[in-house]
Amino acid sequence: MTNASLAPRTGVDTPALKLTDISKSFGSTHAVKNVSLEVPRHEVVGLIGENGAGKSTLLKILTGLYQPDSGVIEADGRRVKFRRPQDAVAAGIGVVHQEQSLLSNLSVAENIAMNAMSSKDAATRYGFYRWKRLNQEAADILDRVGSTIDPRTKVSDLSFVDRQMVEIARALRVDEAIHAAPLVILDEPTSVLERNETAILEREIRSLREIGSVLFVSHRLDEVLRICDRVVVMRHGEVVADVRREEVTEEDLFRLMIGQESRARVRKGGSAVGAVAAIEAKGLGRKGQFKDVSFAVSPGRSLAIVGAMGSGRESVCRAVFGAEPVDSGALVVAGRPVQGWSMRRAVQHGLAYIPSERKVEGMVGGLSAAENLTLVHPREAAKGPLLRRKARMKAAEEWFEKLDVRPRDPSLPLGRFSGGNQQKVVMAKWLRAAELSVLILDHPLRGLDPGASQTVNDQIRAAQDDGAAVILLPDTLEEALEMADEIIVMRDGDITARFDLSVDSPTSLDLLEKMV
């Protein structure tokens, strides 16, 4: 691999990356089975599949984290073996990981330089940074991806989409050091982005195609169809389809991924409006986050709050749940103003919060799924101070059946389940409580595959039908229009528009206009 940079580049028709019959199993599980695919030069290839379809394993093989049991990888027409991540980098493969890996206390330029082979790098001398050069290089590469961030900015001061750009710039820098035509792998880059930010990223991906090729892993079928030239679908570790964009519809892709038809999406208004709002915010404000936020949600109704990054909507939700303090305004729960609000009191009043930081805030990974289920409102699973472990296990098994959680074993630590299955358990933990009156959902579908999304959506509706008021921070505007009875648009901490969907029928564009 060492002299890859010196080797002559092969013809244009040689694919940038070619996999032949790659297999990898863990014990008796075939994570990846006989996968063959090609990423031609100057093309964007989409890779889709449910959680657990084998995408992540395949990516780990491509980045040298795992070695395949069998099969051949060819980069630029040459057979390669990736024993370590550095080997993949040397072959011109750069990855932007799903979970961001930037060091937030360092500057953009330092982050971009970080995973270059620094010892041989022009940006360092005797192990010291040559700052001018470092910043210049970073600025150049940011220019290429069309970003205007100052390389001296600290990463912690950047918005999410800007961080994503830095990640791409970093992947590019590595590649370009070696290859004129790099291959960038994007692992679900948009799952944490707001809609308008996604548009920026899409533009970037198209421009990446001009200089190299892209393997784009995503959950969002519409997006894949918009961005990619070709789409590879994986199911149960195998490639089940490899199609050109023009040949398929979103519906086709869904069917290929899941192996079934998707259900028609029907928008359904909430049930009868109760006399007393389940939750009411009166002029809530928190310095630097949001101000004068008022809304009321009745039992059985749902409110979606939309806004770009920095709109303060997450903060509002957390304040309602007692996870963040407020400086002004009042909160009225079931008609009664509350005082000394805290998360514990919120839970006691029947509020539920499904956080976007699932692993940290939503669950205790080391406890079993059954134990997680009764973490809130444990009284129902106990006799006085004593737990009723058997009854709880039985109840957990029923929930597992109901939500199709896999594997079907509630005694396993929740941390061992896949993201979608974890989210189902986190949902169930709140839904099982008889007290549930307000369900606050902070990006409930983030990172979930379509199958799990449907289950979670069904549960949200069921809770609503049972009389819970829902406050939703959706991932997409479509989700808001589909799920909500009322939509609030926020910008820079202010409410800029309100739509009652039983009266108005705004389009995504109407919403977007008020967001930016």
Next chain:
Amino acid sequence: MSKKALLEQPAALPATADGKAAPARRRPRNLWFTFGPFAVFLALFALVAVLRPAFLTGGGMAILAVQAATILLVALGQAMVLHVGSIDLSNAAIVIFAAIVLAQTLGPLGVLAPVVTLAVVALIGAANGFFVAFGQIPSFALTLGTLGILQAASLVISNATTVYATANGQLLAPLFGTALVGLPMAFWVGVVLAVGLWAFLRFTRAGEGMTAVGLNETGALFSGLRTRWFKVVAFALSGLLAGVAGMLVIAQAGAASSFGLGSDLLLPGIAAAIVGGTAITGGITNPINIVFGALTVALVPIGAAAVGVTPQAQSLVYGLVIIAAVALTMGRGHNEVVK
């Protein structure tokens, strides 16, 4: 279409294979967690028995249990604090403080003296917990401070001399005076408390809440648990158990001195908790295994002497045991994080 039908998968697919693979992967770890401390004790015991056969015939087991009893109580308290993700550096100092208070009150108060002593030290422990949980002072720093305060307090109330329990000594005598199955009552008290704590952690809401706090405090907080009070309870238990250990000190020696200041119990206490399988990161504790942890730690000096380590170097052996045990525990924790 039902959800089930939607996600129904043919046989022999990843999901089902996963279901089989996961418990298979889990078993070795549980095995070590359940029997590891016992196995370690057995191995060390066998080693000592081979090197010093006289240990078995000369009532060595009873001596070992006497040594282990105090360590066990300190370790159980430490384990409860470790369980909620904190550490209590002051609990060995509490032992000495409790012993001095007990020695001085045993005469005037009689039967009430142990009760008063335990109440006082439980309050001291609770105060530790209160400052950690509500004052948000890291437990390491706070209990280091408390350690200093208690040392000074012990020196002051004992007038910097050895305090003898002159009257009513017979009240505590049965702890070491009577035996069950050849082992002193004091040891069995520790065993009963260990079983009690095990049941507390496993079968009560509060116990499970404490486990949740130790494993992921933020997650517990967002589930509406009283995470702060759980910490107070853990520290109070640590103080209380240190108080019981103080009673053993008086029962055994009849006197307490502020000069040792319990430093000879701090390291063995932590070592016993960790050798007993307690994760230093919190949330993983089996109090019953700490019994074996304490026996192992008490056996270390005997084993060390058998292989020729001088008594002066005992602390060195404790230190090595802690480092080795943590290295082993962290290794296990590592597998959890790296996917």
